Amino acid sequence: MSGELMQIGEVAERTCLSLRTIRYYEEVGLVVPSGRSRGGFRLYTEANVRRLWLIRxxxxxxxxxxxxxxxxxTLDRVESxxxxxxxxATLRSTLTSFxxxxxxRCESLRDQLVGAEEFAADMADRISELSSAEQNETAEP
Incomplete structure (x- = not known):
């Protein structure tokens, strides 16, 4: 085990994941701490951080x-x-499927983004209309 070892708090900061989420990922077997400190604290390597970023x-x-x-x-097997x-062929098929x-999913997210942008533009138009109406009312004697 080479490289700097980090405690879970630092890993949480670096990955923008909560301590609870990281512990859960450990519980379900998605990530395994690279070691434990003498006090029993989980210790993680840079490889663990990269894995958590991937999961995120x-x-x-x-x-x-x-x-x-x-x-x-599959990725672990390929990277080995x-x-x-x-x-x-099996690994390639699995990766192709993912x-x-x-x-x-990217296409679906793009569609959702277009809808959200259209809604935001509509709200901007309505706000602008209200602002114009307010200005017209205050301008009239």
Missing amino acids: RLKPLELSLDQIRDLLT GAVAAEDA QSIARA
Whole structure:
């Protein structure tokens, strides 16, 4: 275990996740602290922080915990560099499936964003109309 070890509070700050969320991710097996301090505090490495950032980035995709676990397992296998030729097709298929999910969700989020922007513009128009009406009333003697 090389590199700087961090306690959960620092990891929470760096990942913008709550302590409770990080502990929950540990409980469900998505992340495993790299060690414990003499006092029993969880200790994390930079690799743990990167994994938590990845999990955080997956949130908008609305994946289930099982799907996230499957993806992380697949990524771990790919990153290990020890992928047998017969496993490569399965791993590629799994990653392609998650890529399709991500692309579909991105399209859905773009549609939602367009709707939100249209609503915000409509509210701006209404506020402007009210402001004009108020100015006209105060301008009349």
